[in-house]
Amino acid sequence: MSSELNFREEQLGTAMKIYISGEVDIYTSQSLKSRLYDVVDSKQMDLIIDCRDLNYIDSTGLGIFVGTLKKAKQFDKKIYLLNLKDNIKKLFIITGLDKVFVIE
Numbered sequence: 001m002s003s004e005l006n007f008r009e010e011q012l013g014t015a016m017k018i019y020i021s022g023e024v025d026i027y028t029s030q031s032l033k034s035r036l037y038d039v040v041d042s043k044q045m046d047l048i049i050d051c052r053d054l055n056y057i058d059s060t061g062l063g064i065f066v067g068t069l070k071k072a073k074q075f076d077k078k079i080y081l082l083n084l085k086d087n088i089k090k091l092f093i094i095t096g097l098d099k100v101f102v103i104e
Helices: 029-043 059-074 086-095
Strands: 005-012 015-024 046-057 079-082
Touching: 005 029, 015 029, 015 059, 029 046, 029 059, 046 059, 046 086, 059 079, 059 086
Parallel strands: 015 046, 046 079
Antiparallel strands: 005 015
16 A cells, blocks of 8 residues: 655754655655654654644554654653544544544
8 A cells, every 4th residue: 555655844943843744554664763763863852743644554653653752752752643634543542542642
């Protein structure tokens, strides 16, 4: 099901806003993981991840988000997820991840 994954970041005051578009699956997840981990390590700021243009995420992608959250918590930072599509939000609810991420 692999599609292109796009990643863009911008600093908003004391947080980094990240725009993710495309699909996060086994083929694109390593790229996302390295980009997110790099932002967390280098910026040590809260992350605001805008998922407006994220069309699909699988369990590999969910694992990347969880790993990124663990890394962010080492710096006492949070991850906010914005604009989740209904099908993706449902995955977070089913897996209980809606309780550990701030979903807006």
